[in-house]
Amino acid sequence: MIKSGIYLDYAATTPMDKEVLELVHKTNILEYGNPGSLHRPGRLAKKQIEKARTEIAGHLQADPNEIIFTGSGTEADNLAILGVARAHKHHGKHIIISAIEHKAVLESALRLKNDGFEVSYAPVDKNGILDIAKFKKLLRPDTILVSVMYANNEIGTIQPICAIAKTLLSFKQKTGYPLFHTDACQTAGTLSLDVKALGIDLLTINGSKIYGPKGVGCLYLKHGINLESQIVGGDQEWHKRAGTENVSLIVGIAKALDIAVSKQESENARLSHLRDYFIDKIQKTIPQVHLNGHPTKRLPNNINFSFAGIEGESLVLLLDQAKIYCSTGSACSSLDLSPSHVLLAIGLTPELAHGSLRITLGRETTKKDMDTTIRELTKIVNHLRNISSVKIYEKK
Amino acid sequence: MKKSKQPKEKKQRSKILAPLGDVGDWLYSNIVKKHFLSPQNFLVDDKKYKADGIGMVGSPACGDMMIVWIKVDKKSQRIKECKWRTFGCASAIASTSIMSVMVTEKGGMELSKAIHLKPEQIVDRLGGLPDRKFHCSVLGQDALRNAVEDYLVNEKTSK
Numbered sequence: 001m002i003k004s005g006i007y008l009d010y011a012a013t014t015p016m017d018k019e020v021l022e023l024v025h026k027t028n029i030l031e032y033g034n035p036g037s038l039h040r041p042g043r044l045a046k047k048q049i050e051k052a053r054t055e056i057a058g059h060l061q062a063d064p065n066e067i068i069f070t071g072s073g074t075e076a077d078n079l080a081i082l083g084v085a086r087a088h089k090h091h092g093k094h095i096i097i098s099a100i101e102h103k104a105v106l107e108s109a110l111r112l113k114n115d116g117f118e119v120s121y122a123p124v125d126k127n128g129i130l131d132i133a134k135f136k137k138l139l140r141p142d143t144i145l146v147s148v149m150y151a152n153n154e155i156g157t158i159q160p161i162c163a164i165a166k167t168l169l170s171f172k173q174k175t176g177y178p179l180f181h182t183d184a185c186q187t188a189g190t191l192s193l194d195v196k197a198l199g200i201d202l203l204t205i206n207g208s209k210i211y212g213p214k215g216v217g218c219l220y221l222k223h224g225i226n227l228e229s230q231i232v233g234g235d236q237e238w239h240k241r242a243g244t245e246n247v248s249l250i251v252g253i254a255k256a257l258d259i260a261v262s263k264q265e266s267e268n269a270r271l272s273h274l275r276d277y278f279i280d281k282i283q284k285t286i287p288q289v290h291l292n293g294h295p296t297k298r299l300p301n302n303i304n305f306s307f308a309g310i311e312g313e314s315l316v317l318l319l320d321q322a323k324i325y326c327s328t329g330s331a332c333s334s335l336d337l338s339p340s341h342v343l344l345a346i347g348l349t350p351e352l353a354h355g356s357l358r359i360t361l362g363r364e365t366t367k368k369d370m371d372t373t374i375r376e377l378t379k380i381v382n383h384l385r386n387i388s389s390v391k392i393y394e395k396k
Numbered sequence: 397m398k399k400s401k402q403p404k405e406k407k408q409r410s411k412i413l414a415p416l417g418d419v420g421d422w423l424y425s426n427i428v429k430k431h432f433l434s435p436q437n438f439l440v441d442d443k444k445y446k447a448d449g450i451g452m453v454g455s456p457a458c459g460d461m462m463i464v465w466i467k468v469d470k471k472s473q474r475i476k477e478c479k480w481r482t483f484g485c486a487s488a489i490a491s492t493s494i495m496s497v498m499v500t501e502k503g504g505m506e507l508s509k510a511i512h513l514k515p516e517q518i519v520d521r522l523g524g525l526p527d528r529k530f531h532c533s534v535l536g537q538d539a540l541r542n543a544v545e546d547y548l549v550n551e552k553t554s555k
Contacts (some may be wrong), residue, residue, distance in 0.1 A: 313485035385409035
């Protein structure tokens with residue numbers, strides 16, 4: 001990455017790892033064949049895909065033929081939710097998703113609703129953790145699918161996936177339902193992806209969050225689970241995802257995951273240290289700040305604050321002017337002008353939801369970046385509070 | 397010579413791109429940028445400020461809230477001073493800022509004109525706003541109208 005300014009939006013997307021970039025480029029030139037072709041260029045391309053599939057499966061403790069490549073994390077989520085529901089509707093037409101899912105899952109569920117399915121939204125507590133007791137009450141004999149994201153993209157809260165899987169066991173022993181999907185886009189390269197230990201049936205990964213290429217994702221689908229393909233055409237990916245495979249991007253996502261996993265332990269330690277340093281400093285220097293998400297059960301790279309009396313888009317744009325790049329859950333930043341559903345679900349007032357700032361760290365982030373950001377952020381918050389019509393904080 | 401050509405080009409571009417909310421290398425027009433980065437006439441401390449009229453619109457829950465203070469020259473019935481504070485996004489801040497400039501420039505705007513100021517006039521002066529941000533200019537104009545109406549009521553009761 002060319003370092004111009006301080007990029008702190010790694011949860012939105014990561015710059016591509018240099019090694020991955022070179023591999024993608026090389027593969028693009030060498031493996032031009034269609035993996036579906038019988039001839040040598042085709043076979044060579046096919047070989048690369050299967051090698052990538054085996055590598056990814058290895059990190060998930062899965063079999064290679066349980067991995068389906070898609071065009072993005074969103075597509076993998078769509079395939080999981082729509083594909084499972086549509087293939088299993090003979091058993092029931094009820095699904096449960098958490099209230100803080102990514103839009104890729106939320107909108108899939110909404111589509112199912114329009115198709116006559118019932119959707120229940122499992123609530124989360126003030127830290128964003130799924131309320132298992134309330135979740136249990138939502139389970140029904142006709143529940144075919146549960147989807148809870150591994151860690152939230154906005155507030156970084158990590159869900160107790162194993163515990164949720166356990167509560168499903170008693171239901172599953174009788175009928176095999178509900179199937180359990182998790183969106184792990186934010187956790188790949190950060191937390192364990194061992195699908196057996198997690199007790200997961202379907203899991204989504206995305207290339208662009210792990211220093212890999214954009215435009216590629218994959219879905220783990222446990223053996224024996226039927227799924228209706230959402231893109232139809234050729235018989236690629238066992239008839240579950242049609243379309244000529246994008247060989248270079250598939251090779252790229254596998255390499256990216258490989259590198260991310262190898263750096264996992266050291267990066268987690270380094271980033272959680274920087275994260276805690278930043279959170280502590282901000283809480284000490286800026287009055288009336290609210291940390292969103294769980295204090296400890298959060299991604300090592302996630303910081304999310306709400307600043308009383310100011311609006312997030314202004315904050316992000318002034319930081320942008322200072323060459324510091326982060327994001328907000330404010331309504332003004334979104335096209336539909338409604339504040340983030342995640343922040344509202346954890347019980348934030350609309351005002352605080354409007355004043356949120358997400359800072360996500362990554363491989364290039366240094367302590368110096370943190371100090372610069374703390375300094376600039378303090379100045380900007382002061383300025384915006386000075387011109388704000390909401391005077392609810394104590395002036396020194 | 398380059399300079400004389402540039403503004404023309406930019407004006408054309410902003411017309412085409414403004415509805416998309418993407419002008420040049422910034423999110424909004426250059427005038428919005430200017431007023432957002434260096435807002436004019438905002439009032440930090442209103443405790444000692446003696447306004448002739450005060451107007452307030454919006455709420456923090458909605459994501460936008462503005463307060464406008466005006467001072468009026470009683471003889472000419474023109475706005476002498478216009479101060480404000482805004483909780484909101486860049487275009488809300490810029491809308492209030494440019495509105496405060498518009499009503500105080502050239503010897504001040506007549507109250508009869510100020511009360512009928514249109515959001516479109518604010519948007520034009522800003523060099524355009526994306527459609528979804530149009531409400532920011534409406535809020536600015538509402539706050540001003542409220543301040544003028546407040547002044548008129550104050551005048552009546554003091555007589």
